[in-house]
Amino acid sequence: MKQTTPKPDRREYTLMIVPHHGKSVFSIRIPMKYVKYTAVTLGICLTILSGTMLNYRYQANLAAQEKYELNQLRVVNDKQHVELQELSKATADLQQDMNRLNQLDSDLRRIVSSEEIVDTSRSASPRLTNYNGQGGPDIQPNVADLKNLVKELKAAANERENSLLNLKSSLTEKKERLAATPSIWPTNGEVTSRFGWRSSPWGSGRGDWHPGIDIANDMGTPITAAADGTVVNSSWVGGYGNMVEIDHGNGIVTIYGHNSQNLVTPGQQVKKGQLIARMGSTGYSTGPHLHYEIRVNGTAVNPSSFL
Incomplete structure (x- = not known):
């Protein structure tokens, strides 16, 4: 084709x-x-x-x-960025909380004036040793981890603060109670009469009941408060002569008699060891001395049990 x-x-x-x-x-x-x-x-x-x-x-x-x-x-x-700023602020606030706890810890130390409270106030921290072993994987925390950490630390800080505040309150109360308890000698000198029955210093040949202790020394020897309290009387009272009476609370009262001079006035707050009078021989007395008396709920008790 x-x-x-x-x-x-x-x-x-x-x-x-x-x-x-x-x-x-x-x-x-x-x-x-x-x-x-x-x-x-x-x-x-x-x-x-x-x-x-x-x-x-x-x-x-x-x-x-x-x-x-x-x-x-x-x-x-x-x-x-905002979350990190908030975390930074939360961390700063937490640091302030920890600083406040450290200050509270310091206050507690001053209250007890010893190291007895170290294990109580720092119970959450391990004791330091000479060992320095460390380890673990190197993990970078994220924002969620940091937020949880801050939340946990805040809760721990609040719990610790409440615990320390309760402890501080308890210790402060205990310290105030101890400060208001007569526990020191009110003056220096020789004990010439003790609490209880004794031979009469007036040579009557019979004994008499002595509701305190007598401490003799030179005229004008300083007399101090045996505990914190409020002066309820500072005047001439019969055989006590110039007398100072201090109310320490809890039904406890101390009496300081035969003073040559009273240096406090009724209503005045005094501290343990504060000068309140000077030794003398006023009232029924055979020479310069302090008649020191402790009464609990109106009843005289042996001052030696408080010293």
Whole structure:
């Protein structure tokens, strides 16, 4: 079978330009193949342009997505920054709490004036030794871990503070009770009469009941309060002569008699060891001495049991 060769397309388009005013008509012949080539070229250009536009839209969407993610990361970063600032403030507040606890611990030490309270007030801390072994994985805490840690430390600090406050209150009460308990000698000298029955110093040949102790020394020897309290009497009282009476609370009263001079006034608050009078021989007395007496709920008791 004989193959036929396709004939070339000889068609063409004629573009005619007709001017005004009777000028010559101008025509242009455009072969069909040029029209086809132009159409193909335009198609290719349109295809390339479409691809470019699609790629541009894809890149624009991708950039918008990345911008959105970046903004989200900035929001998260700002939030974490705020949280870290809050944690920093919480840590600073916690440090102030710990400083307050340390001050409270120091106050307790001053109250007891010893190291007996070390194990109580620092029970949460291990004792130091010469060993320094350490270890464990190196893990960086996140914000949640730090927040939990601060929360736990705050709870521990509050619990410790309440415990120390209760202990301080108990120790303060105990100290005040001890300070208000006659427990020191009110003056220096020789004990010439003790509590109880004794031979009469007046030479009557019979014994008498002595409700305190007599301490003899030179005229004017200082006399001090045996405990904290309130002066309820500072005057001349019969056989006691110049007498000072101090109420220490809890039904305890001390009496200091035969003074040459009273140095306090009723209503005055005095501290243990404070100068209140000077030794004398006023009232029923055979010489300079202090008559020291302790009464509990109105009954005289042996002062030696308090010394």
